[in-house]
Amino acid sequence: MTDNAHFRVLTALEHSLDPDQQVVSLGNDEDPLTLNSRVERVERIELYFPHFTDGRAYSQAYLLRRRLGFKGDLRATGDVLIDQLVQMERTGFSSAVLKEGVDPADAHRQFERFPAFYQSDLVSETSVLRCNTPKKRWS
Amino acid sequence: MYQYTEFDRDFVHRRAAQFRDQIERWQSGKLSEDDFRPLRLQNGWYVQRHAPMLRVAVPYGELSSAQLRVLARVAREYDEPEAQVYRLASDAQRKLGTVRLPTHYAHFTTRTNVQFNWIPLSKAADVMDLLASVDMHGIQTSGNCIRNISCDERAGVAPDEIADPRPFAEIMRQWTTLHPEFAFLPRKFKIAITGATEDRAATDWHDVGLHLLRNGAGELGFRISVGGGMGRTPVIGTVMREFLPWQHIMNYVEAVVRVYNRYGRRDNKYKARIKILVKAEGQRYIHEVEEEFVQIVNHDGGPHTIPQTELDRVSASFVPPKLTGRLSHLNPDALEMLKERAAQHPLFERWLQRNVALHKDPSMRIVTLSFKRLLQAPGDASADQLDLVAGLSDRFSAGEARVTHTQNLVLPWVHVDDLFMLWEAARDAGLASANVHLLTDMIACPGGDFCALANARSIPIAEAITALYQDLDELNDLGEIDLHISGCINSCGHHHSGHIGILGVDKDGKEWYQVTLGGSDGSATSGAAQPGKVIGPSFSASEVPEVVDAVILTYLSIRQSTGIRQERFIETVRRVGLDPFKAAANDVRE
Numbered sequence: 005m006t007d008n009a010h011f012r013v014l015t016a017l018e019h020s021l022d023p024d025q026q027v028v029s030l031g032n033d034e035d036p037l038t039l040n041s042r043v044e045r046v047e048r049i050e051l052y053f054p055h056f057t058d059g060r061a062y063s064q065a066y067l068l069r070r071r072l073g074f075k076g077d078l079r080a081t082g083d084v085l086i087d088q089l090v091q092m093e094r095t096g097f098s099s100a101v102l103k104e105g106v107d108p109a110d111a112h113r114q115f116e117r118f119p120a121f122y123q124s125d126l127v128s129e130t131s132v133l134r135c136n137t138p139k140k141r142w143s
Numbered sequence: 144m145y146q147y148t149e150f151d152r153d154f155v156h157r158r159a160a161q162f163r164d165q166i167e168r169w170q171s172g173k174l175s176e177d178d179f180r181p182l183r184l185q186n187g188w189y190v191q192r193h194a195p196m197l198r199v200a201v202p203y204g205e206l207s208s209a210q211l212r213v214l215a216r217v218a219r220e221y222d223e224p225e226a227q228v229y230r231l232a233s234d235a236q237r238k239l240g241t242v243r244l245p246t247h248y249a250h251f252t253t254r255t256n257v258q259f260n261w262i263p264l265s266k267a268a269d270v271m272d273l274l275a276s277v278d279m280h281g282i283q284t285s286g287n288c289i290r291n292i293s294c295d296e297r298a299g300v301a302p303d304e305i306a307d308p309r310p311f312a313e314i315m316r317q318w319t320t321l322h323p324e325f326a327f328l329p330r331k332f333k334i335a336i337t338g339a340t341e342d343r344a345a346t347d348w349h350d351v352g353l354h355l356l357r358n359g360a361g362e363l364g365f366r367i368s369v370g371g372g373m374g375r376t377p378v379i380g381t382v383m384r385e386f387l388p389w390q391h392i393m394n395y396v397e398a399v400v401r402v403y404n405r406y407g408r409r410d411n412k413y414k415a416r417i418k419i420l421v422k423a424e425g426q427r428y429i430h431e432v433e434e435e436f437v438q439i440v441n442h443d444g445g446p447h448t449i450p451q452t453e454l455d456r457v458s459a460s461f462v463p464p465k466l467t468g469r470l471s472h473l474n475p476d477a478l479e480m481l482k483e484r485a486a487q488h489p490l491f492e493r494w495l496q497r498n499v500a501l502h503k504d505p506s507m508r509i510v511t512l513s514f515k516r517l518l519q520a521p522g523d524a525s526a527d528q529l530d531l532v533a534g535l536s537d538r539f540s541a542g543e544a545r546v547t548h549t550q551n552l553v554l555p556w557v558h559v560d561d562l563f564m565l566w567e568a569a570r571d572a573g574l575a576s577a578n579v580h581l582l583t584d585m586i587a588c589p590g591g592d593f594c595a596l597a598n599a600r601s602i603p604i605a606e607a608i609t610a611l612y613q614d615l616d617e618l619n620d621l622g623e624i625d626l627h628i629s630g631c632i633n634s635c636g637h638h639h640s641g642h643i644g645i646l647g648v649d650k651d652g653k654e655w656y657q658v659t660l661g662g663s664d665g666s667a668t669s670g671a672a673q674p675g676k677v678i679g680p681s682f683s684a685s686e687v688p689e690v691v692d693a694v695i696l697t698y699l700s701i702r703q704s705t706g707i708r709q710e711r712f713i714e715t716v717r718r719v720g721l722d723p724f725k726a727a728a729n730d731v732r733e
Contacts, residue, residue, distance in 0.1 A: 057181050057287065059327025063404045066324055070443050087165065087182055094323035110173065117161050118154070122317040124446050132150050133317045134453045135393070135446065 010127060012099040013089065013111050019081075019101040022048075029081075032060040036067045043072045051097070053082035062095045069096035069126050086111040090118070094125035144205050144543055145313050145460040147278040154320075155275045158282055162186045163268040185288060185326065187281020188267055192595045193232035194224050195267070197259045198284040199274060201546050203294035203312040203336070204255035208533040208542040213277045214249050214257055215529035221270050222247045222526075224261040239600060239654070240684075241592055243518075249529060251514065251522040253586055253637055254293050254333065255546040256284055260593050282320060287328045287415075289319040289400070295337040295344050296547040299461055300509055300555045302501050306355045306363055308338035310458040311392065314449060318393050325400050329407035330415035332400065333372075344548055345664040347371050347380045347672035348640060350417050351396060356386070364388045369399055369432075370421030373634035377674035378418040383429055389454075391440065393447035398435035402428065463504065464541035469558040473506040477559045484563050491566050493577035493615055499562065502555075508562060510540075510554045511547070512569055513576040513584065517609055520602045521587040522550030531572045539565045548664075549586055551579070580668075582624045582695075583609050586637050590630030590647060591654065597630030599647025599654035599684070604628055607688040621695060623668055624712045639674040640664040642713045643691060648681050655681035658690055660724055661716045669713055678725045686731055693727040 014022070026047035030036060032054065039046070049068060051061040061080065068074040080092050080100035089111060092100055102111060124131040147155075165182050168174040174182075183189075187198040199214070206214075223246050224232065236244050250258040262270055274280055283290055292312050299307045315334065319325070325332070335344040338355035346352030347368055354366040365387050368380030387395055403417045406424075421428050439445060465471070474480075485492035500509040512532060514522050524532070532552060536544045539561045540554035547553055552574075557565060569575040578584045585608065588594065590601025605628055612618050627641030631648075638644035644659035662675030682690050695712075701719060702710045716724070 056178070057327050058409060059287075059325070060405060060409075062324040062327070063401050066401075071438065085178060088326075091321075091323040091326060107173070110168065113164070118157055118321075120150070121323075122154075122320050123322060125323055133314065133447075134456065135449055 010098060011089070011093045011115070013108060014099060014101050015108070016101055016104060019079075026076075030064060032058060032064065034064075036064045037071065039068070039074075040072055043068070043074045046074070046076055048077040048079055049074065050079045050081050053080060053084060056083040056085040056088060062091065065092070065096040066126070086114055089114050094121070094127050096126040144207060145202075145309070145457075152275075152278060155278060155280045155282075156272075158186075158280060158321075159268070159271040159275045162271055166264070166268050181286055181327075183267075185283055185286040186271070187284035188264070189285060190264075190595070191260065191593055192591075192597075193235070193593070194228055194261050195264050196593065197262050197267070197270065197281060198252070199257045199259075199279055199281055200284045200291045201255050201257055201279075202316045203292055203298065203309055204296055204546040205309070206544045206546065206552075207277070208536045208544070210277045210279055211529050211533035211536065211544060213273060213279065215526045215533065217259060217262070217270055217273065218247050218249050218524075218529060219526035221262045221266055222249075222259045225263060228263075229261075236592055239591065241600065241603065244592060245520075245523070245525075247526050249524050249526075250520070250589060251524065251546050251550045251552070253548055253550065253635065254291060255296075255548060256291055257546070258589070260589070285331075286326075287330050287332075288326050289322065289328075289332045289334065292316055292319070293333070293335045293344055293349075293548065295339055296545045296553045297343060297500070297509055297555070298338060299463070300502050300504075300507070301339045301341075302503050303340045304338050304503065305340065305357060306338045307458070307461060308336040308353075308355055309461050310454055311338075311353075311355070311389065312336050313457050313460070314453070315393065315396070318447060325404060328400070328404050329409045330412065330417075332403075332417065334396070341667050342665045345637070345640060345672070347665045348373060348637075349380065351399060352380050353392070355389070358386050362388065365392055367395065367399075370418040371672070372416050372418040373637060373639045374416065375413055375632045376418065377634070377639040378422060379672045379674075380418075381421055381429075383432065390449050391436075391445070393449065394439045394445050395432075395436050397447060398432045398439055402431045402435055406431075464543070464556055466507075466541060466556065466558055469560065470506060473559060477506075481559065481562065490570070490575075490577065490615075491563065493619070494566050494570075494575055495562070497577040497579045497581065497619075498575070499557075506559055508557050508559060510557045510562070510565060511579045512544075512552045512554065512574040513578055514551050514574065515578055515584045515609070516573055516576045517606070517613070519573075520589070521585055521605050524552075528572060528574065531568075532574070535565065535568055538568075549584060551584070577615060578618060580623045580625075581618045582621055582626055583612050583618060585609070585626040585628060586641070587628040588630050588636035590628070590636070594630060594635075596633055597647060598632075598649035599630050599656060601628045601630040601636055601645075601647060604645060604647075604656065604684065604687050608691055611688055611692060621699075622709060622711050624695075625662075625664065625669060626691070627662070637664070638662070640669075640672065641675060642669065642716065643694065644675045645687060650681065654684050656684065656687050657681045658687070658694075658728065660694070660721055661713070663713065668711060670717070676721055678721055678728050682728075682731070683733070686733060689731045690728045693731050694724050697723050697727040
């Protein structure tokens, strides 16, 4: 497992060994806002990427965190590309399952690439673009 | 011009390093071809018919002379295929009839970017590093993300300007750059902004078109249209808000894009643009966006509300430059002297009429350098020409040039006293065709000579039509005509919005061309944005120039005089409809 301060990168094996109580999987055409009444009780929500170029789960993640205030583990599954881990973290994901054969060291390197970004997101407390003060991170 | 901060500069370098890492993983086999493709695309790297193509972003069209020099260097040192690649390409194109397949060139696009056609992928990382040295990159110039934001070429200098759109374009450039949520939308997403009464950016043809305006109370805001686009289903944007206070523009666009990201179609690439969603859902889409906007502002706290301080900070980059060694006012006899010069040099007079426009500052003018001339494709610039323009912009335009939507360059800060010297230099460089907005100032995509998607070639058609209309008197008599050529239905040559549109189609493996009339980009002379109408079955390549000529002759024979001037081509088409033009075009068929 490769750990960044806020984000767990898991192998498929590690993912399968994780507790699976109070876990919800959401298809990427489902409306995350329907989880509103259950969000307090759920420990993990898994969002599925059928292909890494299908970006619907990023908006789902954003809505789950910012709109519903989900505080549990938000996990990316499916076609997870290491080049998107930072993007996942920034939209509110807290873990991702790597595909077979991906070198965790290559994954880890991605988190060191950009010290800051232009726009506010779910992780950073400051952004380069000085718009309204972003809300504090979700956890 | 916007001045890059340390952060901006560092960010571009880091992006170049990230791309180098991706290339290395792809070369070593760690990254599959399929996984690498979207990553290289989001850095501007395509693989085209014969070779890779690089698209370099020119945010809202602004270029410094230092950037022009680096573009010249890229053209000179890197835009060169390996011998074998070029031989195969030349053989293939020669079979189609292409006689010139130039290398060491840059090409200006309708979305004010710059493209190179021959750089080998093995040199991609080095080119990105070189571009980063002058704050340039290819970030989001391709891929299904928010693309480079285009703008009015006369932003900040046009007399008809309500407010300068560039600070907003820059703030939105920053906001869209590596936006984590919107990097994998259903399809590409293009935004255009204008702050003038005249629309020089074809805003209504964009996924999001933004018009700065003032409401009854004098407050500044945006008219927002959503869902415009060309391609196989041309659609004009739907107005979502007649007036939105400027502070909220990014909150609103975020709502527009989030609803699109969630509900846009992903099963069919031809139905994936936002225009299809807006058309299919209509009022329901608008309602969803408005709901989402309220949530973003009220629940999320309006995370992208622009404070006045931030607008002021960014606007400080766009103060008008002081021209060194020039009068800050108009010399009382300057205009007299200009008239005298014009009387002595008829070509200079034509150029003043066509390529020089009034400026906000009475002592200055806005000058268009025309990249529409024989022997070079529309919007093509050689390495030497790019260097030369860099020199001209240093001498005559405070070191700044702008790429235009119609594939020319504009020098925005030219002093009246310099016009004659500039004209002489531009003329010697072949950049002073006095044809702005005339028939030969045509838009054309690279077409089947370079593009992998094209059904037919555009450049030889442009060349043949240009050759027909070399007489400046005749060209001026024809008046303003927008002629747009696309090599396929993807419409990069904006054929839908041409008064005369030419579209390359494939019929049994041969190049054919559909002709449309009456399209408009939304400018004042063209009328409200609308797609042109097809005038009949497609024509062969050799028939196309004759069809254009027949259409033009028909116009000349039926145009009316309004008393003070002749009816324009587009006005005649609107008045009489397609029939007389159809009949004339049909007579040309072999």
